[in-house]
Amino acid sequence: MIIDFKHNQSAHCENGVISNLLKHHNVHLSEPMIFGIGSGLFMGFFPFLKLNGIPIATFRTSPGMIFQRATKQLGIKIRKAKYRKPKRAMDALDRALDQGIPVGLQIGVYHLTYFPRALRFHFNMHNIVVYGKKNGLYQISDPVLENTTELSYNELVTVRYSKGPFAPNGKMYYPTDIPSSFDIQPAIRKGISKTCKDMLDIPVPMLGHTGYKYVAKRMRNWPDKLGERQASMWLGQFIRMMEEIGTGGAGFRFIFSAFLQEASNELNEPWLKDVSAEMTESGDRLREFALHASRICKNRATQDVGYSELADILVEVSDREKAIFTKLKALGK
Amino acid sequence: MKKENIPKDDWGLSDNVSQELCYATDADGSYTTGLSPGWEAKNIALSQAWHDIKDALVQTVNEVEEGSVSPLKFYMQFNLMEPFLLASFVGIATWRVKLHMKPMFYNKMGDKMLSKYATELGISVDDMKNPNHVPSINVEEAVKQKSGVEV
Numbered sequence A: 001m002i003i004d005f006k007h008n009q010s011a012h013c014e015n016g017v018i019s020n021l022l023k024h025h026n027v028h029l030s031e032p033m034i035f036g037i038g039s040g041l042f043m044g045f046f047p048f049l050k051l052n053g054i055p056i057a058t059f060r061t062s063p064g065m066i067f068q069r070a071t072k073q074l075g076i077k078i079r080k081a082k083y084r085k086p087k088r089a090m091d092a093l094d095r096a097l098d099q100g101i102p103v104g105l106q107i108g109v110y111h112l113t114y115f116p117r118a119l120r121f122h123f124n125m126h127n128i129v130v131y132g133k134k135n136g137l138y139q140i141s142d143p144v145l146e147n148t149t150e151l152s153y154n155e156l157v158t159v160r161y162s163k164g165p166f167a168p169n170g171k172m173y174y175p176t177d178i179p180s181s182f183d184i185q186p187a188i189r190k191g192i193s194k195t196c197k198d199m200l201d202i203p204v205p206m207l208g209h210t211g212y213k214y215v216a217k218r219m220r221n222w223p224d225k226l227g228e229r230q231a232s233m234w235l236g237q238f239i240r241m242m243e244e245i246g247t248g249g250a251g252f253r254f255i256f257s258a259f260l261q262e263a264s265n266e267l268n269e270p271w272l273k274d275v276s277a278e279m280t281e282s283g284d285r286l287r288e289f290a291l292h293a294s295r296i297c298k299n300r301a302t303q304d305v306g307y308s309e310l311a312d313i314l315v316e317v318s319d320r321e322k323a324i325f326t327k328l329k330a331l332g333k
Numbered sequence B: 001m002k003k004e005n006i007p008k009d010d011w012g013l014s015d016n017v018s019q020e021l022c023y024a025t026d027a028d029g030s031y032t033t034g035l036s037p038g039w040e041a042k043n044i045a046l047s048q049a050w051h052d053i054k055d056a057l058v059q060t061v062n063e064v065e066e067g068s069v070s071p072l073k074f075y076m077q078f079n080l081m082e083p084f085l086l087a088s089f090v091g092i093a094t095w096r097v098k099l100h101m102k103p104m105f106y107n108k109m110g111d112k113m114l115s116k117y118a119t120e121l122g123i124s125v126d127d128m129k130n131p132n133h134v135p136s137i138n139v140e141e142a143v144k145q146k147s148g149v150e151v
Helices: A015-024 A031-037 A064-072 A086-098 A154-158 A185-202 A210-227 A228-241 A249-267 A271-299 A307-332 B040-066 B071-078 B083-090 B094-100 B102-110 B112-121 B127-130 B139-147
Strands: A041-051 A054-060 A078-082 A103-107 A126-134 A135-139 A149-154 A172-177 B021-025 B031-036
Touching: A015 A031, A015 A064, A015 A103, A015 A126, A015 A172, A031 A064, A031 A185, A031 A249, A031 B040, A041 A210, A041 A249, A041 B031, A054 A228, A054 A249, A064 A078, A064 A185, A086 A103, A086 A126, A086 A172, A103 A154, A149 A154, A154 B083, A185 A249, A185 A307, A185 B083, A210 A228, A210 A307, A228 A271, A228 A307, A228 B040, A249 B021, A249 B031, A271 A307, A271 B040, B040 B071, B040 B139, B071 B094, B071 B112, B083 B094, B083 B112, B094 B102, B112 B127
Parallel strands: none
Antiparallel strands: A041 A054, A078 A172, A103 A126, A103 A172, A126 A135, A135 A149, B021 B031
């Protein structure tokens, strides 16, 4: 059976799944709205947490948080479950589908057969919606793809039980209880105010707007400390964290700007449009950063823009975002 | 980012699966969306990642030929895994994977253990037993097949 489910493409999988699932239940909130209410924007650098021996950087809140925060702000109840045994996980999925409920799943992308081969890394925080079963094939709405697709039983089991950091363990979720009417304005205010706290008030130098400066300071020393080759690998991974896993550092800034424009209309606060434009500029600077950085990686030095110029961009972004969130803080009061 | 600046750098890395959705501003500054087939910065970072994987694999083939590590290291790296990750896929302790990466312990493995590895690593038990299998692999070609990226 196939549930009448409308697939909309999104820039980021987590927002997209929530937005699509809610639209199915007649709650029409855009992807940027979910991202804003769920306080998705963040910046963090973790020198002690390493992937392939290289520190991890992030430009968004930790996976699952957007979902948790957005549904909480909106008063939506969610049923979430993980299963030790794959058979039970698949049975639970089948039961939900039989009841006509589209189901969100957390999966790993390494074994994801429909994904572009170049992107199949061991990344476990991808989200999709299953909305039916036809001829034994599960009907998949992957929000980052233009069109829907299909997976067999075994393919789905494999991706639901991928291993490694953030292993999904068959996690599935769907909204159970949706209030008949929403007060969107307080949710928006709370979302913004939480993002401000995350970006301004965490007293740890690696997190929030100070995180950029923290990386910048270290990045200037990478070529001396690590050597040209190693430094370019670190930079390469930094861009991949930024751009490939998920939507990209700049991409998230643009989604947030789109959210601020919507919020401006909803709250009737015209000045938010100006802040949105400032955030767009911050995103544009991050795009410049990624482009220069990738060219350094490619040519391994011999560029007019070097590591310290890159670091300067990050410092600038840090100052810009500090100013932006200091202004936005006024909304929460 | 303005809508007309949405990157259109298609390097064929997406296997024609889909374009990406991007948020960008239109002429009057309001946000809208558009599709991008790829972007230079991302493409370079991705290609470089696969390039580094290939370099590491070439080195491992040499080590296998020398006899300083077992073929398991090659199969593991080819699946972009580290001992910890492979261990959690197979369901054994990390130190056992590390032992099996030494030729002496690799050669002592029984069929049952080999087939567990073979399933998770996408190879056959016969290939795992064949000492000439890894040295005969054309790494460049294999990585290209796997990733769709010129390395």
